[in-house]
Amino acid sequence: MNKIESLSDLFNMVGCQVTYYDLGRCINRITPQQAIQFDRKQQAYPYPFRQHAWLACLLRNTQGERQEQNTEAVIWFLKLPLDEAGALNLGTRDHFIKSIVDKILHKGQEEGLSEALEDSPYAFKPDQERMASFHAILAKDLHQDTSRYFADVIQYLRGDIDSHSDSWQSLGLQGIAELAVRVDQPEEHQLALKALAKAPAPFVSALCHALEHQALPNEIRDSLLAKLGEEQDPMLRASYVRALSKGEFVEQLLLPLFGLLGDLSQCNDDDIHLIAALAAKCPHWIALNPQLLRIIMEKLAHRQDAFIAFKQITAEFSQHPETKQPLWQLLRSERISSQLAQAVGHLFAQTPKSVQ
Incomplete structure (x- = not known):
């Protein structure tokens, strides 16, 4: 051998x-x-x-x-x-x-x-959304036919969409993922715009999570940017950020993000959804925007959770090559608040398992 x-x-x-x-x-x-x-x-x-x-x-x-x-x-x-x-x-x-x-x-x-990966410590199982998106991307790359779930999604979106109807519940994630990988096609492009404007929140959220793997056409990106600044639901805000995350940071993001993050001295559970989406999906944005990084870290330092979320997000940023240096430049700065300085002092304590 x-x-x-x-x-x-x-x-x-x-x-x-x-x-x-x-x-x-x-x-x-x-x-x-x-x-x-x-x-x-x-x-x-x-x-x-x-x-x-x-x-x-x-x-x-x-x-x-x-x-x-x-x-x-x-x-x-x-x-x-x-x-x-x-x-x-x-x-x-x-x-x-x-x-x-x-x-x-x-x-x-x-x-x-x-049997190669049976009981292997190196194997993992993607979650349901990630698996649907991967199969959709793979099928497109291999020029394979769409699933039956795709036809159901197209039929649903071609009809009259009622944001309060529960008819979307019969649709499969696989079909939504297959719509997302085809947003550069004329009909799918228009149906995706229609979904973002009119579909119930759970459908919109699932579509956004599938779109995070795609390079978005400008019209869909602009629609998401507009909705980000208007949305009241914190979960949907995070979903819009995820949908936009594969693209480069654009100036139109500054005002919506700063407005949604709000007061530096407060960080409630609604804020955490947006911060988690930014940390997990958008380190390339944060690396280019020291002010955005500072707002996030200040808010986390002021959260009343014994610095649990602060430690977790700090670990996330410190492990990424683009955000590592900007993070430590900020945390070593003399111009941070006393609360953020206190949070820095707790960094070497044991990191809990979950954000509360």
């Missing part, structure tokens, strides 16, 4: 072609060049999230006549830790590779691959 020194070597050994997707902050297809670079630790992992690489590996058999059969495609969901530089931790990667090779040696290639 040839020496296996990377994930690519492993997949070559078993005769599989691999396509990588990142499922961390949002879903991104990883280019072959990026895959080579992070796999061999030539570059940092391109999409770090909570100090891990969240990978979906699409494996297709390249041996013999089976290579064209869709049934041979397998998807592995891998969660691999990153080191302090944001590169793959080679020790854990090699431990994962060894576990796969051992299963193949003991059970044979077909059975070993089919």
Whole structure:
């Protein structure tokens, strides 16, 4: 057996072609060049999230006549830790590779691959929304047909939408995700705009969560920006931010965000929804806007929860390469409030498990 020194070597050994997707902050297809670079630790992992690489590996058999059969495609969901530089931790990667090779040696290639991730500490299961979006993106990339759920969503949106009706409850998340990946198409574009304007809040929220993985057409982006400044529901505000999050920060975001974040000396449960969306999905915005970062950290420091949320968001920002330096510049500044300075002093206390 040839020496296996990377994930690519492993997949070559078993005769599989691999396509990588990142499922961390949002879903991104990883280019072959990026895959080579992070796999061999030539570059940092391109999409770090909570100090891990969240990978979906699409494996297709390249041996013999089976290579064209869709049934041979397998998807592995891998969660691999990153080191302090944001590169793959080679020790854990090699431990994962060894576990796969051992299963193949003991059970044979077909059975070993089919059982590869059973009881593996490196496997993870995406949540229902993320899984629907990934399958929608994958089907589009592979030029596969839409699901039956897509037709149901299109039929619903073509009709008269009543924001108070519960008819949306029969629709599947898969159909909404398939609408989101097609917002660059004329009919789907108009139906998505109609949904944002008229559909019940749960449908709008689900659509926004699917849109966070897409590059948005300008008209849909502008519709979301307008709704962000008008919305009273804190959960929907966070959903609009998520839908906009893959794009670059635009000036039209400043006033709505500053207005919604409001008083620096207060941070209630409604504020947390928006702050959590910004921290999890929009570090690239925050890295470019020191004032936005300061408002978030001041509000969290003033929250009456023994600095629980402050510690969690600080950990989130300190683990991201774009926000790490701006965060510590802020926290070391002499021009922060006494309350924020007090919160900084509690950073090394034990971090609780959840935001209260």
